[in-house]
Amino acid sequence: MSTVTTEPSVRTSTMAQALNAALRDEMRADPTVHLLGEDVGTLGGVFRITDGLAAEFGADRCLDTPLAEAGILGTAVGMAMYGLRPVVEMQFDAFAYPAMEQLVSHVAKMRNRTAGKLALPITVRIPYGGGIGGVEHHSDSSESYYASTPGLHVVTPATVDDAYGLLRASIASDDPVIFLEPKRLYWSKAELNTAAATEPIGRAVLRRQGGSAVLITYGPSLPVCLEAAEAAKAEGWDLAVLDLRSLVPFDDATVAQVVRSVGRAVVVHESTGFGGVGAEIAARVTERCFHHLAAPVLRVTGFDIPFPPPMLEHHHLPGVDRILDAVAKLQWED
Amino acid sequence: MSTVTTEPSVRTSTMAQALNAALRDEMRADPTVHLLGEDVGTLGGVFRITDGLAAEFGADRCLDTPLAEAGILGTAVGMAMYGLRPVVEMQFDAFAYPAMEQLVSHVAKMRNRTAGKLALPITVRIPYGGGIGGVEHHSDSSESYYASTPGLHVVTPATVDDAYGLLRASIASDDPVIFLEPKRLYWSKAELNTAAATEPIGRAVLRRQGGSAVLITYGPSLPVCLEAAEAAKAEGWDLAVLDLRSLVPFDDATVAQVVRSVGRAVVVHESTGFGGVGAEIAARVTERCFHHLAAPVLRVTGFDIPFPPPMLEHHHLPGVDRILDAVAKLQWED
Amino acid sequence: MTVLDHRPTAPVPPWLPGATDPRTDPAPLLPDHTPVRVLGTPELAKHDPELLRDLYRRLVIGRRYNQQATTLTKQGRLAVYPSSTGQEACEVAAATVLRPQDWLFPSYRDTLAVVGRGVDPLAALTLLRGSAHTGYDPVATRTAPLCTPLATQAPHAVGLAHAARLRGEDVIALAMLGDGGTSEGDFHEALNFAAVLNAPVVFLVQNNGYAISVPLTKQSAAPSLAHKAVGYGLPGRLVDGNDVVAVHEVLSEAFDRARNGGGPTLVEALTYRLDAHTNADDATRYRVSAEVEAWREHDPVTLMERHLREAGVLDDALVARAAEQAEALAATMRAEFHAEPQLDPHSLFQHVYAEPTPQLREQADQLAAELAAEAGA
Amino acid sequence: MTVLDHRPTAPVPPWLPGATDPRTDPAPLLPDHTPVRVLGTPELAKHDPELLRDLYRRLVIGRRYNQQATTLTKQGRLAVYPSSTGQEACEVAAATVLRPQDWLFPSYRDTLAVVGRGVDPLAALTLLRGSAHTGYDPVATRTAPLCTPLATQAPHAVGLAHAARLRGEDVIALAMLGDGGTSEGDFHEALNFAAVLNAPVVFLVQNNGYAISVPLTKQSAAPSLAHKAVGYGLPGRLVDGNDVVAVHEVLSEAFDRARNGGGPTLVEALTYRLDAHTNADDATRYRVSAEVEAWREHDPVTLMERHLREAGVLDDALVARAAEQAEALAATMRAEFHAEPQLDPHSLFQHVYAEPTPQLREQADQLAAELAAEAGA
């Protein structure tokens, strides 16, 4: 991470504000950091994550681009080639798809294609997931596309601290990072100490201890898992909750250690299940912890359907009950 | 499948020829079938899969389009909306990425978005995978993107018969099908009986019986697995080989039945491992067969790297030795 | 001979004369400097008074529709509404020019055009209400679903028009999009395909000066968006988008050209959205009220009323009739949206594929069990 | 005040005069009807004879380079070679116009331009040899990797030029692509970004009449590809792509304009590839030999030689010198490609990330163990 030249602050902050603070502090610390995207300048972004940054740093460093996602990311590639550190905002998950070719064929591969001569320190910020009543194309969870593309880091915060710390670490990374922002947590609040909230990419963290089983999750599903763990007490289950924070690289060491110690695991995410990141997690946990498992690693995920209309989305999103149903299936009779 | 109005034929055929025959027979049987793509007309495609079809059916039904994959697929969507049955050729795996937005936001979702009123019977043919010495961007295995997108069928043949039968079934399907053609098998040869080679989408098939363990695979890796199974005899292992043929829908019934009967499984594919389709297979097999498993389901896949240059690709692609190494790890001591 | 009539003739070597002469077209490629206007010009007199009165009536109803829909968002009856207030002239002209057999490819902002061509208002707003995705049958109504991913509907319009032409049927596709949408690759690819295929499709770009907060000056450096037609060998037309008669005239010409095998046209209509981008947007962040007020002076509804009255085509009685019809529509909307929507959780699994996969059947069963348990608890 | 100087001023309402006047530009938007030519015109005399001789020499070497590379494919020393035989005038002019600080964004067909600007021929061909992806250091050589996904390098050029301008550095980016590439969305988005950002970038489209088998008539209905500039508010230029002096002149003008803050230019060079698309292609499937022969008459190398001899700028000695240098290059290429390439399997894992992930470290160990076992066996 770049040297912080700004005053650290401690205050109650929403995740949106924490992301804004991370951008501001990183822009102050490193003049090569440039933001670009649709409506990021004058408007401050449709979620206001870039609020005030054009005013502070000027339109050149917080650029309202034409409306073309491949063009935005492709332009960012060129900027990075000339030594800038671009941070791209995609307005919503589904609107990042037009940039897929630039992402897969260039952003992810450039370092490899050039034997390390050309690094692309680009951060692509993508608000993702449902739970905010968005109409179609506004609630996709597209992490599996990115996580299965070698060359990308895939990071997703679930707390206010991590939103700040991980975004700064992502911008400072010399590799491209897909930074997935759980949009339904934008308005979640906590105390943020910017001096303390530093976090390198790649470490999972145990958010809750528990001896019966572990819920492995990330991003938007963390609060749901914590709620489920609380509710599980009534059933006599003491559930640990593990927050991955980074899907790539994956913290095999921490995950395996926790799973081995409890012997039962449920993976929870709201993205569709088939071919989702949960499949990878379940598969690799099983490969590494097979003889410690009392039951198969189960998955609680969104259904294998296009994201539903707002009034039906609660049926699709994994909730406390669905998680507890899965926990109940963990063959407690053994 | 449409009524076949052509004479069935029996002859030795390459996979490329079988695909060509399937297109021809489907175009003869159904006048609404239209091909479009880059170089599919006059040239007959860079792999000659559409050879002779413009001559037989005219330029309107075998259309050389401008060079723009999103435009091609988007145009196909409109054609399908008007009752045609478009078959799109993407020239290579990596060149399908520009069409990702059309694919994910429209092709995969249109039926769902319109409560079934608007079906898109589009087949997108994509030559995929390595093993032919292609330079960068010519050897990607992109099946995980498609398999994790609800609304798409994802089909991939590994034999000459299936190339014919599954392509016809895909074109005849009222849903969009991503038809992945293993390009290194284009020149593989077998007897093709077009009358017999019919195959519905969605059924896995056991290509080789075996009692020790099962190799679960598809597309380009089938011949490698069969070779490995043969070589395994020397080690005293009797390996079954299961060819999935369709990744979506997934033939859970057949897969689970075979895994339960042998108790050990290795998933083999050449796509990168992390977040690959193999993760889904391993995860769901484990969920369904946990107590029948003597060992964790292991995966043998390409490494988590951008596809290597031609002279190094053999190190990346799963080969017989790597498969046997995995089989050796199946905890035979139990 | 195919309808495409592609002659892959050898490219003429460029040192031979004539090889690179620009296309000479009955419809000149470059748009006029000034946008086409009819209101306030002698041209108005040439138009059928019945058509003019109908356009006026539709404008009044359209404005009321926009207002009522906006009110519904405030009452929580609609999840979101991207209003076309100020842009009704384009919406109405589009709806009016479409014949029953033609297809409309609307963007999210074009519910008014959708309703205008005959789709039930409730059905047209279903997506924005949030109870289902598309509320109408696109095939029966010949109206594609409202399209959110920008410009992605444009190639669909091309493909449909092309398919209709291949079948020898007289069908025209109208794709509607905004100024921001012209920056997307799909816009480019669609225009190029349309031109190469000579498809009977018309592109109507409503240039309302903004893509959410981004003004046109940051979107394009072109003399006009209509100039974009030149690079595809297509005719481009610039029209005052608040002059419903002018938009109708320019679209009609484009439709005639398409019908007669003349291929696609790109129309840029200069207009302005008087409301925010959607009810969720705060337009004061990026534009000054003086600008909005200036455009209010050129409001498409009052403009039309003034000029038709001047021309003696409209009188108080007709104005009152239109207002009544508008109120009736608003009342219907209020009533329909007052009722709670029918929601069926099981519908989630019904139309993912023609036949649900085994996986979806399992998942549907799971949800059914959950709902049963909830109901039991 | 920022270099972009965006003034998000209110859009002028269209009923006020002047609102929609086309941009008046010192560089007129529309290309001339006829492509710029210098050879065979009195203009030739105005050019520095040293430059002319250098261009000639480079053409001769370039032709030989193409021939040798093609031979290497036949010998199995290159996996594939997309030859620029017939297009050397564009390749040479591009390489010559670039200053050391400028950046080149080549397509797969532009190895000759890459070599021409000073990259080692072996390094330039590494991708096509198949031993590694990019053989040269893009930063040190200011040459982006050869780009295969069509038109995707165009936005990179824009971004780089924009970044250089933001830093106040005099750097121009030259993006090279083919006629087919202009159909891709990325081309459109790049031109639009370039225009809006007023970036110092030049787009050189080599219109060789074909995208693999697809002739230009199926690719575009535009009067010329240079006309595409109009839709972005950019100047477009049409040039005889087999006239190296003309291409050099047109590119130089475009570079001057960019350097002086005049922004981007789109240049279309009319040319022809005399070879097949690559050695793997069979061009007889889609074009007739009469066409090829007609273009041979306009071969860029012989054309240049003839006109320079006529102008008294070139004599037998210089022609012989150029041929010698070309042979020397060919000999170097033969020698370099005769050696077996150095291959390092471990390199597979080295540059996926700055630091290998734990997963990649495991996989690298696995491969190392496999290779050790193989070596042991």
Ligand SMILES: Cc1ncc(C[n+]2csc(CCOP(=O)(O)OP(=O)(O)O)c2C)c(N)n1
């Ligand atoms: C591909 C894509 N990117 C981004 C968005 C988010 N978005 C919705 S509307 C909008 C602005 C569109 O502006 P314009 O095309 O001018 O249409 P208007 O809203 O003015 O009618 C944006 C950026 C989107 N819907 N699709």
Ligand SMILES: Cc1ncc(C[n+]2csc(CCOP(=O)(O)OP(=O)(O)O)c2C)c(N)n1
């Ligand atoms: C996105 C993408 N789609 C398809 C291809 C496959 N392809 C390689 S070259 C080529 C034709 C390109 O034609 P043109 O742009 O005219 O360049 P030329 O080869 O004539 O130099 C095609 C279709 C590709 N490389 N990238």
Ligand SMILES: [Mg+2]
């Ligand atoms: Mg707009």
Ligand SMILES: [Mg+2]
């Ligand atoms: Mg070409």
